[in-house]
Amino acid sequence: xxxxxxxxxxxxxxxxxxxxxxxxxxxxxxxxxxxxxxxxxxxxxxxxxxxxxxxxxxxxxxxxxxxxxxxxxxxxxxxxxxxxxxxxxxxxxxxxxxxxxxxxxxxxxxxxxxxxxxxxxxxxxxxxxxxxxxxxxxxxxxxxxxxxxxxxxxxxxxxxxxxxxxxxxxxxxxxxxxxxxxxxxxxxxxxxxxxxxxxxxxxxxxxxxxxxxxxxxxxxxxxxxxxxxxxxxxxxxxxxxxxxxxxxxxxxxxxx
Ligand code: COA
Numbered sequence: 277x278x279x280x281x282x283x284x285x286x287x288x289x290x291x292x293x294x295x296x297x298x299x300x301x302x303x304x305x306x307x308x309x310x311x312x313x314x315x316x317x318x319x320x321x322x323x324x325x326x327x328x329x330x331x332x333x334x335x336x337x338x339x340x341x342x343x344x345x346x347x348x349x350x351x352x353x354x355x356x357x358x359x360x361x362x363x364x365x366x367x368x369x370x371x372x373x374x375x376x377x378x379x380x381x382x383x384x385x386x387x388x389x390x391x392x393x394x395x396x397x398x399x400x401x402x403x404x405x406x407x408x409x410x411x412x413x414x415x416x417x418x419x420x421x422x423x424x425x426x427x428x429x430x431x432x433x434x435x436x437x438x439x440x441x442x443x444x445x446x447x448x449x450x451x452x453x454x455x456x457x458x459x460x461x462x463x464x465x466x467x468x469x470x471x472x473x474x475x476x477x478x479x480x481x482x483x484x485x486x487x488x489x490x491x492x493x494x495x496x497x498x499x500x501x502x503x504x505x506x507x508x509x510x511x512x513x514x515x516x517x518x519x520x521x522x523x524x525x526x527x528x529x530x531x532x
Contacts, residue, residue, distance in 0.1 A: 278310035283317075288472040289465070290318040290370075294331040300338035300379055301331045305348060308357035312364045319369050325472040325479070327368065328464060329387070330375035333397065333457050339382025339405075342518045349509045358383070359502055362415045365390045366494055369480050371471050375464035376400045377457055381439075386415035388450050389424065392483060393471075395464045396442050397457040403439040408527075410513025412504045419497035423490070424449045 280296040292314045294301045303311075311329075318324045331337050340358060350356025365372070365387055374388055377397035385402045388394045404421075406413045413421075413434055421430040425448035433440065433448070445451040455463045471479060487494075508514055513532055520527035 278304070278306040280304070281307050281310035281314070283310065283314045285318075285321070285324055287469065288323060288325040289328050289468045290314060290321070290324045290326070291328045291330075294329075294337050297332060297335070299341070301335050301384075302338040302341040303358070303383060304341045304344055305357045308361040312357065312361040315361075315364045315368045324370060325476050326468040327370055327372045328375070328468045329372060329391070330461060330464060331377070331384075333377045333460055334399070335378035336374075336376040336380040336400070337384040338379050339384050342409075342521055345509060346515070346518050350506055358414075359498075362387075362498065366416065366498065367491075369484065371479055371483055373464050373468045373471070375455075375460050376451075377460055379403075381405060383415060385450075386413070386417040389415065389417055389420040393452045393464075393467055394450060395453055395455045395460060395467070396445060396451045397460045398442055398454055399457060400442050400445070400451075401439045402433075402441075402445050403437065404433050405437045407435055408437040409517045410511060410515075410529075411508045412501055414498075414501050414505055416494040416497040416501065418501055419493055420490075421448070421450075 282293040282295050284291045292311055294307070296302060296307065315327065318327050350359060372391040373393045374391045375395050376388065377400055379401050380388070381403045382405060385404055404413065404417065412418070418434065421434060429448050442451060442454045446454065513529060516529065517527045
């Protein structure tokens, strides 16, 4: 359980709300644990047919809590709630709908690659800042993003690591539709309700069939990314990047 993640099951939809407004919904280890547990519980609960993930209308999530990255880095692939969340979302059987407004940084973008329907507000800002943080991509995004968006689009997003808007996200193929901010959550809920009204076995089997061909490749990419990610996290480039964020200054990579 986490005070910053609200989980509620209603009308066959398990809703997972990220709720840490003062830190732009940055995800702590407790929050990852609560989200992973909610996904596992959703799969196990016959009453649940669809999962809905959202943050605030003006902020989805600023990604992994950078203080946690510095203070509580994972030491092995099996250790670490962030890795557990990522692995879990990649193999969750029930369909996942996401509603994204404002910042969707790091895992805030990579988790979307594992969702079925992604609705985004016009102001949504996506970013994959792994390289600029001295890290490497996670959640199999180094495999999935080139596969979904094409190599050059993925290279721009992952290597230059700059924020981008809904037009690029739509063109890249991981946003389903742009919805005005004040209608975003209701639209996502209605879509989730639409999915929940369909024959549940057919929905889940169709999801499984669509993901079948890339299951092993996703797992393999996550394992390789995870190994490099942990190494990079312990390295001087990541330390400089994250320290600079909290000191509100530009990082200096000239010495590496
Ligand atoms: N981890 C920890 N704290 C974070 C955070 C993160 N990922 N993102 C934001 N915060 C905190 C800030 O430190 C600040 O805290 P403070 O009020 O105690 O100083 C607060 O949230 C507000 O953030 P701020 O940067 O002032 O908001 P903004 O609207 O100017 O910018 C972002 C929003 C999301 C663009 C910016 O916060 C950001 O780039 N965050 C880091 C994203 C990141 O690198 N995530 C890791 C991905 S792997």
